[in-house]
Amino acid sequence: MEAQKSSKVYIALGSNMGNRYENLKKAIKAISALDNTKLIKSSNIYETEPVGYLAQDKFLNMVILVETNLNPLMLLRKLQEIENMLQRKRLIRWGPRTIDLDILLYDKLTINLPELQIPHPEMLKRAFVLIPLKDIEPDMEIYGKDIDRYIDACNDKIGVKHFKLFKD
Template sequence: MDAGSQLRNIAYLSIGSNIDDREEHLKQAVKRIGDLELVSIDQVSSVYETEPVGYTEQGPFLNMAIKIRTDLSAESLLQKTQEIENSGGRKREIRWGPRTIDLDILLFNEENITLEQLTVPHPRMLERAFVLIPLQEIAPGIELSNGKPIEQYIEELTGKEGVHKWKSFCGEDVFGHFES
């Protein structure tokens, strides 16, 4: 049994970037998450290219999802992901605007969390195919709310926003070897 399987919390994160070099920003974010103490990366989705949502006067995004195991609390995980965003050059000047890296906690165990800085499940994830499609790739059949499977949410979003597989990784360790 590896050390990562002993960590008690399971979380799913969404990662996105639309400022060049987008792929490098994703790689660095995944590496930094994997380097966190008390965090082990279990799965990494393929990378999907999507048109911006909300503020549309910007370039397309690359998006992906990861599954991690951690002994961090949801609040501590949020703090760590925000530190990664900030050190990666994230600027919060325009809501839903361009960003080097965007990290969101989608799910944390099966908990419902409502704090000033954090809401889990992520409050807009069910409206965003660019979040749900990579999540489904690494967690097929996962039930999100009211026992409704993720596939049903995706089906309802089909055609509403363009999500195209940009790079498929076929379950390989896509961004190098993760060690915790």
């Protein structure tokens, strides 16, 4: 697929193996180095309890906003390459990982493909995604609802603790 006009994309990052903070920094550096892709904003970093598979270490999570000319599927492929470069292993669903990169929102697009769903299908249930997203876009509305309404409905928000400001 060919490149397209510049689009606003929100990407969630998470890590709970190795040096979690360094993993986030390396992922952001690699994303910023992608052709026609520019880092615009980054959220605070939060330490969070694992979801799904609980027998693992806590995560560091954050969200970044980038502008890119890469189309959604090409961006997905590039993010998967970055995950592989950072030694991501897909052994257990929701299991430990050096890095996890998820496209949350891509402009106002809705995509429903086997390999990519946008908006991300789990994001509205996950405080560890919504709270950092709110750092970047405090007045964001998703499906016509204020982001705070989704955060208030999350059961996992108590497990989301501010860790540090992101500095590259």
